[in-house]
Amino acid sequence: MVDVGVRQLERSSERLEKGGEELVGRSDHATGGLLLFYSAECALKAELMRRMGLRDTAQLPEDLRTHDLRALARELHLSAETQGALRSCARPRINGQAQQKVEPQGLHEAWRYGADLEADDEKHAVGALRTLISGARK
Numbered sequence: 523m524v525d526v527g528v529r530q531l532e533r534s535s536e537r538l539e540k541g542g543e544e545l546v547g548r549s550d551h552a553t554g555g556l557l558l559f560y561s562a563e564c565a566l567k568a569e570l571m572r573r574m575g576l577r578d579t580a581q582l583p584e585d586l587r588t589h590d591l592r593a594l595a596r597e598l599h600l601s602a603e604t605q606g607a608l609r610s611c612a613r614p615r616i617n618g619q620a621q622q623k624v625e626p627q628g629l630h631e632a633w634r635y636g637a638d639l640e641a642d643d644e645k646h647a648v649g650a651l652r653t654l655i656s657g658a659r660k
Contacts, residue, residue, distance in 0.1 A: 535564035
């Protein structure tokens with residue numbers, strides 16, 4: 523694992539957010555969402571480290587070295603609305619199969635691996651990621 527400091531996480535969050543917003547603006551919600559997911563993760567971890575007085579990510583407790591953005595938001599005591607903004611996304615039904623869901627902590631994998639998501643759920647997820655980024659930076 524690569525360990526970095528608060529400032530590096532902040533810069534990465536800003537860079538990823540900018541790139542993600544550009545892609546979402548071009549209707550590429552999957553790639554933009556992936557970048558916004560990682561932007562939110564960096565922003566949340568940077569704020570946690572700041573509050574805990576940690577020097578780098580190596581000092582984060584094991585349970586916070588995660589992609590579970592809701593767990594990170596919960597640890598920051600962000601509002602219940604902010605914590606719950608990110609929810610499961612449905613995948614389109616294929617050949618009458620039962621509809622599958624992608625849990626919030628797995629969204630980065632769905633986007634990274636090219637899994638199709640229901641368009642409205644994907645747009646909601648992008649908005650929720652914006653909420654998490656904003657909440658982490660307050």
